[in-house]
Amino acid sequence: MTAQGLQLIEKGRVVPSIETVDRLAQATNLDPGWLGFGLSSPGTPQITITPGFDADALIAELLATLKGPTGVIDDVFKYLDPVSAHEWRSMLRQPDFGSLFSAFPMAELMNILGDQIATEQPCDIVGLGCGTAEREITLIKKLRSRQRRDLRLILLDISVSLLGTAVHASDEFSRTHSVPVLALLGDFHALPEYSHLLTGDSPRRRVFTMFGYTFSNLDNEVQFLRRSLAWVDHGDYLILDLPAAATDSSDASEIMRCDPTLSRKRGTDWHSTAFQFLTGPLRRNLDGVMECKVHTELDQSSCVIPGSYAVVNKATVKLRSGMEKRFVVGYSKRYVPEKLAKHMEVEGWRLIERLHYGPQNVGLVVVLQRHDPRPRRGRKPKPETEHPG
Numbered sequence: 001m002t003a004q005g006l007q008l009i010e011k012g013r014v015v016p017s018i019e020t021v022d023r024l025a026q027a028t029n030l031d032p033g034w035l036g037f038g039l040s041s042p043g044t045p046q047i048t049i050t051p052g053f054d055a056d057a058l059i060a061e062l063l064a065t066l067k068g069p070t071g072v073i074d075d076v077f078k079y080l081d082p083v084s085a086h087e088w089r090s091m092l093r094q095p096d097f098g099s100l101f102s103a104f105p106m107a108e109l110m111n112i113l114g115d116q117i118a119t120e121q122p123c124d125i126v127g128l129g130c131g132t133a134e135r136e137i138t139l140i141k142k143l144r145s146r147q148r149r150d151l152r153l154i155l156l157d158i159s160v161s162l163l164g165t166a167v168h169a170s171d172e173f174s175r176t177h178s179v180p181v182l183a184l185l186g187d188f189h190a191l192p193e194y195s196h197l198l199t200g201d202s203p204r205r206r207v208f209t210m211f212g213y214t215f216s217n218l219d220n221e222v223q224f225l226r227r228s229l230a231w232v233d234h235g236d237y238l239i240l241d242l243p244a245a246a247t248d249s250s251d252a253s254e255i256m257r258c259d260p261t262l263s264r265k266r267g268t269d270w271h272s273t274a275f276q277f278l279t280g281p282l283r284r285n286l287d288g289v290m291e292c293k294v295h296t297e298l299d300q301s302s303c304v305i306p307g308s309y310a311v312v313n314k315a316t317v318k319l320r321s322g323m324e325k326r327f328v329v330g331y332s333k334r335y336v337p338e339k340l341a342k343h344m345e346v347e348g349w350r351l352i353e354r355l356h357y358g359p360q361n362v363g364l365v366v367v368l369q370r371h372d373p374r375p376r377r378g379r380k381p382k383p384e385t386e387h388p389g
């Protein structure tokens with residue numbers, strides 16, 4: 001159409017035909033209903049509390065752990081608390097975290113997904129532990145701009161405040177582009193209990209995402225894959241954003257020398273912001289805290305993925321009563337890409353592509369696809385014989 005014709009429509013002097021609205025909507029990647037009539041078919045994001053989710057029971061669990069002299073404070077408890085969730089967001093504004101965040105290879109990731117997902121394929125982006133969902137929203141916007149039409153955004157998080165921000169951020173996009181958004185407040189460890197919420201009437205390709213190192217903070221990543229993601233369909237994708245190991249070596253002194261956190265190459269500002277976040281549940285829920293100190297150690301025994309090591313943060317709390325308590329307040333595992341890929345294959349996730357990013361390539365993104373794991377090759381079982389005695 002002519003520029004003059006378009007101007008007349010913009011000024012409201014000419015009412016376009018439905019066909020013209022449709023073509024304009026296609027060219028601008030907008031929902032025709034919204035462009036022509038201000039209507040949006042999917043409406044605002046839908047928010048659901050997942051069946052069985054009980055925040056009060058989780059808080060009771062935290063308080064019971066804090067009563068003891070020692071314990072492990074799972075990540076869940078940090079994000080359940082809105083003040084901790086707020087401190088986590090402040091941490092992201094710290095320059096070192098910020099530069100890592102902005103180096104994320106979104107364009108490359110998009111090219112990989114673009115090649116994998118056919119134009120006509122109905123597709124869901126499922127953000128597991130999505131937080132404020134900035135990356136999930138960027139991803140779905142980019143898929144939309146690449147002519148993918150039948151899309152849905154499913155956001156799952158345990159934090160009311162972070163999920164609230166994610167819902168607000170996705171709202172306008174959802175309205176203008178007719179992309180339904182479903183926000184789920186819940187625990188991803190219980191995912192199979194409500195996986196029916198993630199399935200539509202017809203088969204859809206799902207792309208599960210775990211951005212922001214969430215997978216590496218899990219107590220046991222292999223159990224998570226087996227318990228929470230075993231139901232996922234053949235052909236679905238999993239994108240993990242992880243810290244890479246600073247060295248392939250398993251020698252403790254070499255790891256201590258190379259890892260930026262363990263060798264204290266990161267500034268004091270980085271450490272104090274991270275420690276503030278990690279100790280929140282202790283400082284706010286224990287009575288009479290006089291001092292709360294964190295120290296960071298290398299842990300090679302708690303890692304289940306071959307080649308990985310953990311940076312573990314341990315807090316010592318001195319109370320006014322004279323009592324001292326010690327808690328593990330966070331793990332961050334680091335992975336050797338080849339060994340991670342080999343192990344993920346055994347767990348039923350085949351590596352499609354991997355990307356490195358950030359200063360010294362500390363960030364690692366792996367794109368995996370679900371396949372049926374082949375039975376492990378082993379020795380043929382011996383025919384049963386009766387053992388004497």
Ligand SMILES: C[S@@+](CC[C@H](N)C(=O)[O-])C[C@H]1O[C@@H](n2cnc3c(N)ncnc32)[C@H](O)[C@@H]1O
Binds near residue numbers: 131188213
């Ligand atoms: C390290 S943050 C990453 C957030 C986000 N993906 C990003 O890249 O900015 C971890 C996120 O996982 C969420 N989370 C932690 N444990 C969870 C659980 N058991 N179930 C659901 N969400 C969880 C937290 O609330 C938080 O938003």
